[in-house]
Amino acid sequence: MQRLQAMAAGISRVGAIVGGALLLIASIVICIDITLRYTISKTLGGADELSGYALAIASAWGLSAAVLTRSHIRIDTVYVRVRSRVRAALDMLSLAALIFFFSLVTYYAWGVFKQSWTSDSHSLSEIQMPLILPQGLWVAGLAFFVVVCVLLLARGLTAFLAGDLDGLFALIGSKSAVAEAQEEVINVEKAFAQEREEKEREEREQERKP
Amino acid sequence: MTAAVSLITLLIILGSSIAVAAGMGLTGVLLNQFYSSMPMTRILGELTWSTTSNFILTAIPFYIMFGEILLRSGIAERMYSSLMQWLSWLPGGLMHSNVGACALFGSVSGSSVATAATIGVVAMGEIDKHKYNEPLFLGTLAAGGTLGILIPPSINMIIYGVMTDTSVPKLYLAGFLPGFILTVLFSLTVLIACIWKPHWGGNKIETSWEERIRTLPDLLPPLVLLAIVIGSIFYGVATATEAAAVGIVGALAITAWRGRLSLVMLRDVCEATVRTTAMVVAILIGAFFLNVIIQTIGLTQQLSRLITMYQLSPVQVLMAVIALYLVLGTFMEELSMMISTIPITTPLMVQAGYDSVWYGILIVLLIQTAMISPPFGINLFVIQGIRGRGKLTDVEKGSAPFVIALLIMIAMICIWPEIVMWAPRMFG
Numbered sequence: 001m002q003r004l005q006a007m008a009a010g011i012s013r014v015g016a017i018v019g020g021a022l023l024l025i026a027s028i029v030i031c032i033d034i035t036l037r038y039t040i041s042k043t044l045g046g047a048d049e050l051s052g053y054a055l056a057i058a059s060a061w062g063l064s065a066a067v068l069t070r071s072h073i074r075i076d077t078v079y080v081r082v083r084s085r086v087r088a089a090l091d092m093l094s095l096a097a098l099i100f101f102f103s104l105v106t107y108y109a110w111g112v113f114k115q116s117w118t119s120d121s122h123s124l125s126e127i128q129m130p131l132i133l134p135q136g137l138w139v140a141g142l143a144f145f146v147v148v149c150v151l152l153l154a155r156g157l158t159a160f161l162a163g164d165l166d167g168l169f170a171l172i173g174s175k176s177a178v179a180e181a182q183e184e185v186i187n188v189e190k191a192f193a194q195e196r197e198e199k200e201r202e203e204r205e206q207e208r209k210p
Numbered sequence: 211m212t213a214a215v216s217l218i219t220l221l222i223i224l225g226s227s228i229a230v231a232a233g234m235g236l237t238g239v240l241l242n243q244f245y246s247s248m249p250m251t252r253i254l255g256e257l258t259w260s261t262t263s264n265f266i267l268t269a270i271p272f273y274i275m276f277g278e279i280l281l282r283s284g285i286a287e288r289m290y291s292s293l294m295q296w297l298s299w300l301p302g303g304l305m306h307s308n309v310g311a312c313a314l315f316g317s318v319s320g321s322s323v324a325t326a327a328t329i330g331v332v333a334m335g336e337i338d339k340h341k342y343n344e345p346l347f348l349g350t351l352a353a354g355g356t357l358g359i360l361i362p363p364s365i366n367m368i369i370y371g372v373m374t375d376t377s378v379p380k381l382y383l384a385g386f387l388p389g390f391i392l393t394v395l396f397s398l399t400v401l402i403a404c405i406w407k408p409h410w411g412g413n414k415i416e417t418s419w420e421e422r423i424r425t426l427p428d429l430l431p432p433l434v435l436l437a438i439v440i441g442s443i444f445y446g447v448a449t450a451t452e453a454a455a456v457g458i459v460g461a462l463a464i465t466a467w468r469g470r471l472s473l474v475m476l477r478d479v480c481e482a483t484v485r486t487t488a489m490v491v492a493i494l495i496g497a498f499f500l501n502v503i504i505q506t507i508g509l510t511q512q513l514s515r516l517i518t519m520y521q522l523s524p525v526q527v528l529m530a531v532i533a534l535y536l537v538l539g540t541f542m543e544e545l546s547m548m549i550s551t552i553p554i555t556t557p558l559m560v561q562a563g564y565d566s567v568w569y570g571i572l573i574v575l576l577i578q579t580a581m582i583s584p585p586f587g588i589n590l591f592v593i594q595g596i597r598g599r600g601k602l603t604d605v606e607k608g609s610a611p612f613v614i615a616l617l618i619m620i621a622m623i624c625i626w627p628e629i630v631m632w633a634p635r636m637f638g
Binding site for chain 1: 483
């Protein structure tokens with residue numbers, strides 16, 4: 001099961017990076033579009049539509065990346081004040097709720113996709129995008145999210161039955177806001193480490209000069 | 211009755227630490243079962259598709275990505291050293307540079323956490339170097355960071371705008387003057403504290419006009435980005451969403467110019483952006499669904515009938531809403547607090563005669579207050595996380611004067627709504 005989870009983590013990471021890349025490309029296309037619009041009053045057409053699709057696909061695939069890093073927001077006012085067994089139960093309950101609601105979403109999203117498939121829908125714009133393309137990727141991302149949640153719940157349950165509560169918290173526990181803040185800080189510090197090094201090098205060089 | 215049941219259901223579900231996105235969705239499903247004969251869950255597919263492929267909402271990942279790139283572009287440290295030259299002569303020294311740097315960074319960043327974290331990391335080393343009063347110094351960073359969502363661009367304003375059908379450019383316009391006044395109020399707070407207790411203000415920092423002029427170009431990158439992003443919105447060249455895309459390309463250009471652009475950096479940016487975006491979008495899906503259910507079961511009408519029944523005046527409604535957010539803000543995570551409440555409070559406030567743009571700014575100010583009010587204030591945690599020593603209470607203590615400054619600001623926009631409204635009226 002651990003192998004399965006590692007695989008899921010790999011897939012969701014690729015999904016997130018590709019989703020992000022789609023958004024990045026969309027932003028560049030929008031800039032080109034604006035430039036064209038204001039210089040030769042022409043547009044590429046469909047730049048905004050495409051970035052909408054990028055958002056739908058990226059956010060659907062990002063859901064699993066977020067649950068694997070325990071980033072979905074939970075309100076832990078009560079959570080931090082109860083015994084660890086209760087906390088473990090709440091963790092599983094939260095995951096079960098995610099599975100319930102997003103199964104519904106995925107089920108009806110599948111309906112939307114099937115509808116576009118059978119009626120061969122195209123978007124009402126210049127680019128006439130066949131809707132099954134973005135919607136297919138979108139539904140796949142949602143479905144993958146549900147699968148990952150089920151997998152996590154199964155692993156959490158196994159850990160719970162084995163009495164390994166710490167293992168369960170590491171998998172699906174609510175990340176405290178403090179830990180969340182800590183991560184943000186580590187991110188920023190990582191980004192700045194390079195800058196510091198460069199600055200120090202510059203300073204050393206300047207000292208050497210005279 | 212329905213209103214009470216709905217709110218209690220939502221509170222119990224969210225209170226039991228169920229992921230906020232699923233919790234709101236679940237509440238929607240339950241309320242739909244109890245109070246409506248129409249099976250509204252059927253709309254979930256269409257609703258999710260139309261919400262997440264909505265072009266206006268792409269502003270959310272765009273501004274998040276913009277921030278992630280800026281963070282890695284290396285502009286923050288140089289900007290801070292330059293502001294240090296310009297602002298540290300005031301009593302309170304670097305603490306004014308903290309506030310100023312937060313305001314400046316906030317004017318290109320749409321997130322308070324990112325602003326506090328970025329400026330916090332840059333500034334933290336200076337406490338010991340210059341012997342500042344530690345709590346107050348930390349307070350300037352936690353409070354200054356909150357300016358990130360008031361000074362446009364602002365992720366919270368976009369979410370508010372989309373959920374309540376309010377113009378995002380108007381909200382942006384409306385945010386400028388309060389953002390400026392609040393920056394001055396924060397600086398005044400430092401000034402008063404350091405005139406009262408001069409030793410809080412730390413050692414004098416040597417500056418010279420020569421250095422000031424020399425470091426001036428370091429202030430340019432954020433100012434140029436600000437001019438591009440905000441300028442293109444107000445001159446009608448681009449919409450608020452398109453402007454974010456322009457910002458990304460601008461930030462990439464600066465990163466490349468600084469020699470920071472690499473595939474690894476881009477990969478990190480993409481991954482971080484998508485994870486945060488998905489988290490926000492998940493909550494939005496739950497909230498939009500709950501919103502539809504609330505409308506079909508007529509909950510808002512019930513609440514407004516209640517208000518008419520008790521003959522509450524607009525001012526009383528306003529006071530009740532402010533009190534509600536001040537209480538919620540002490541223990542609730544800020545983003546979920548905003549998303550789960552505005553579908554209910556906004557129609558009430560509009561019905562009581564308040565402008566939705568004005569109310570949006572009020573909400574942002576209340577969220578800022580929540581971010582630095584203990585026990586749950588995300589910016590307090592961020593600053594304590596950077597500091598990595600001592601107790602959280604120091605940050606809480608140091609932020610307290612700025613909570614007062616925020617309350618004064620809230621009172622000011624209630625007494626003189628024009629502070630918020632003149633800009634959208636003039637240019638909007």
